[in-house]
Amino acid sequence: MEGLWDFLRSLHDAYGINLVHFYDTFERTRLLRGMWTTIQLAATCVVLSVLIGIIGAWLQGSRFKILKGFVQGYIQFFRNTPPLVQMYFFYFALGPQMPRIENEYGIAQPMLGSFAWAVISLSFFAGAFNIEIFRSGVEAVQKATVEAADSLGFNRWQIYRLVVLPLAVRVCLPALNNNLVNLIKTTTQAYAIAVPETLYIASQIWSDRINVFEMMVTLLTFYLLLVGIFVWLMTRLERSLRVPGFGQ
Amino acid sequence: MSAGGNSNLILAPVAPPSSQGETGFLASAFTPRALGIALGLFASVALVSEAWAQLVAGGERLGILATLWKWAPLVLIGPPREFGGFALNILVSFLAMAIGTVSGLVLGLGLISKFAPVRSVSWAITQFFRNSPWLVLLFFVMLLTPFQFRIGGLTIPFPAWFKATVGLALPVMANVAEIVRGAVNSIPTGQWESAESLAFSRLQTLWRIILPQCVKRMIPPWMNWYAILTMSTPLISIVGVNDAMTLTQDALASEQRTDLLMPMYGMLLLFFFVYCYPIARWTIRLERKFAVRI
Numbered sequence: 001m002e003g004l005w006d007f008l009r010s011l012h013d014a015y016g017i018n019l020v021h022f023y024d025t026f027e028r029t030r031l032l033r034g035m036w037t038t039i040q041l042a043a044t045c046v047v048l049s050v051l052i053g054i055i056g057a058w059l060q061g062s063r064f065k066i067l068k069g070f071v072q073g074y075i076q077f078f079r080n081t082p083p084l085v086q087m088y089f090f091y092f093a094l095g096p097q098m099p100r101i102e103n104e105y106g107i108a109q110p111m112l113g114s115f116a117w118a119v120i121s122l123s124f125f126a127g128a129f130n131i132e133i134f135r136s137g138v139e140a141v142q143k144a145t146v147e148a149a150d151s152l153g154f155n156r157w158q159i160y161r162l163v164v165l166p167l168a169v170r171v172c173l174p175a176l177n178n179n180l181v182n183l184i185k186t187t188t189q190a191y192a193i194a195v196p197e198t199l200y201i202a203s204q205i206w207s208d209r210i211n212v213f214e215m216m217v218t219l220l221t222f223y224l225l226l227v228g229i230f231v232w233l234m235t236r237l238e239r240s241l242r243v244p245g246f247g248q
Numbered sequence: 249m250s251a252g253g254n255s256n257l258i259l260a261p262v263a264p265p266s267s268q269g270e271t272g273f274l275a276s277a278f279t280p281r282a283l284g285i286a287l288g289l290f291a292s293v294a295l296v297s298e299a300w301a302q303l304v305a306g307g308e309r310l311g312i313l314a315t316l317w318k319w320a321p322l323v324l325i326g327p328p329r330e331f332g333g334f335a336l337n338i339l340v341s342f343l344a345m346a347i348g349t350v351s352g353l354v355l356g357l358g359l360i361s362k363f364a365p366v367r368s369v370s371w372a373i374t375q376f377f378r379n380s381p382w383l384v385l386l387f388f389v390m391l392l393t394p395f396q397f398r399i400g401g402l403t404i405p406f407p408a409w410f411k412a413t414v415g416l417a418l419p420v421m422a423n424v425a426e427i428v429r430g431a432v433n434s435i436p437t438g439q440w441e442s443a444e445s446l447a448f449s450r451l452q453t454l455w456r457i458i459l460p461q462c463v464k465r466m467i468p469p470w471m472n473w474y475a476i477l478t479m480s481t482p483l484i485s486i487v488g489v490n491d492a493m494t495l496t497q498d499a500l501a502s503e504q505r506t507d508l509l510m511p512m513y514g515m516l517l518l519f520f521f522v523y524c525y526p527i528a529r530w531t532i533r534l535e536r537k538f539a540v541r542i
Contacts, residue, residue: 081524082482089510
């Protein structure tokens with residue numbers, strides 16, 4: 001590793017290509033920490049938003065009109081307002097209303113930090129899209145299948161969990177994939193409420209070390225890699241879940 | 249082509265000039281119920297905060313609704329003699345969409361080019377801009393382009409809001425390119441072959457036969473992207489443009505009242521909702537209307 005860092009250092013001396021965020025231990029550590037935060041943020045939001053999607057799609061099939069109306073209102077509201085304003089609303093408007101707790105030093109601090117609010121707001125945002133996506137999958141499941149399960153004595157939740165959902169997931173996986181990629185890209189917005197994720201750390205480094213261009217290229221490469229790996233994983237999942245007899 | 253169109257006109261005895269679905273989108277898009285729910289939600293948040301404020305502080309300060317009324321013009325059209333606020337968000341969305349559409353069309357035609365190098369370069373550009381986060385692209389353009397150009401003695405200013413517009417137009421460009429490619433590929437091969445047999449050149453075929461048929465299919469996804477773009481415009485507040493988000497925060501900073509936080513941000517959400525919801529409804533209707541039936 002040392003050899004590589006020395007080479008990058010020599011690049012700076014010879015050509016002015018400032019890759020300080022690689023060869024300087026301090027900058028490298030905080031950049032890696034930022035990337036880890038992004039990965040954690042993305043993974044948590046992906047899981048939570050998929051859960052919201054699954055539960056929401058189930059609630060949409062409910063018999064209670066009020067419940068259905070509530071889910072519909074949630075979807076329309078979160079789909080048609082800017083995610084950044086949602087995040088500000090959660091963090092700056094709802095955040096201060098939450099009770100404060102004492103930390104180990106006896107200082108009162110908000111119950112939820114910026115990371116938690118970012119997770120909440122991003123999950124709700126992507127979850128609204130996921131409900132629609134799962135609903136389209138649920139609608140694609142043939143009625144006869146549901147009726148067959150019903151006649152075998154499954155109850156409503158069992159039918160949804162054991163029969164409808166496994167089929168629906170396979171139908172809506174491409175659309176879900178798209179939305180989750182979008183979610184991963186939207187995690188950069190957590191920058192606005194000072195979550196120490198990659199973009200936030202990167203902007204600190206480029207202000208400290210004046211290497212905007214090199215940092216930008218690193219940043220874009222990181223996100224392209226992250227999205228690329230995610231898409232690759234999802235394609236593998238798609239292939240392993242494929243139902244024989246559909247598609248090409 | 250035109251012969252087919254005419255025969256249709258002649259054969260159909262009474263062509264209904266506008267089907268029932270075309271009675272103007274406002275009437276149906278603003279389904280009174282949905283808008284009512286949105287307004288009701290907002291009003292209840294405002295009223296609850298109002299009551300809370302009265303309870304806590306007594307009648308000395310301006311009520312919540314009165315305060316919102318006071319700041320609404322600033323958030324909507326910006327400070328006097330200056331352009332900003334929600335109107336700037338809309339302007340940026342229009343301009344970014346225009347730039348993105350024109351460049352996306354060119355890029356999309358590059359994607360279906362017969363010439364392999366053009367195709368692969370277009371593919372790389374498209375993938376790059378589609379898969380990068382909007383905010384990172386915005387920073388990229390904001391920080392790495394000059395604030396003015398000097399050509400000879402002429403200085404062309406390049407203001408922050410315009411740079412932000414370009415930054416937002418880049419991902420739109422890549423996505424419009426994909427829409428164009430998808431639409432062109434959805435036209436049956438027979439159209440290409442019959443054009444060829446009529447001795448149309450490739451450019452003529454594309455321009456006079458294929459693209460006109462694509463327009464209908466491209467409109468719903470294109471509008472969808474317009475809505476997404478509009479909802480991304482508050483991002484420009486992060487890079488320091490006087491948009492509705494910045495002004496809302498300025499107003500909150502000058503008021504110094506915690507009871508205003510929810511209503512003020514709520515108002516901003518409502519502005520966007522009222523603008524974007526009808527577009528979403530309209531898109532769904534067009535999608536149904538233009539759906540290709542197999």
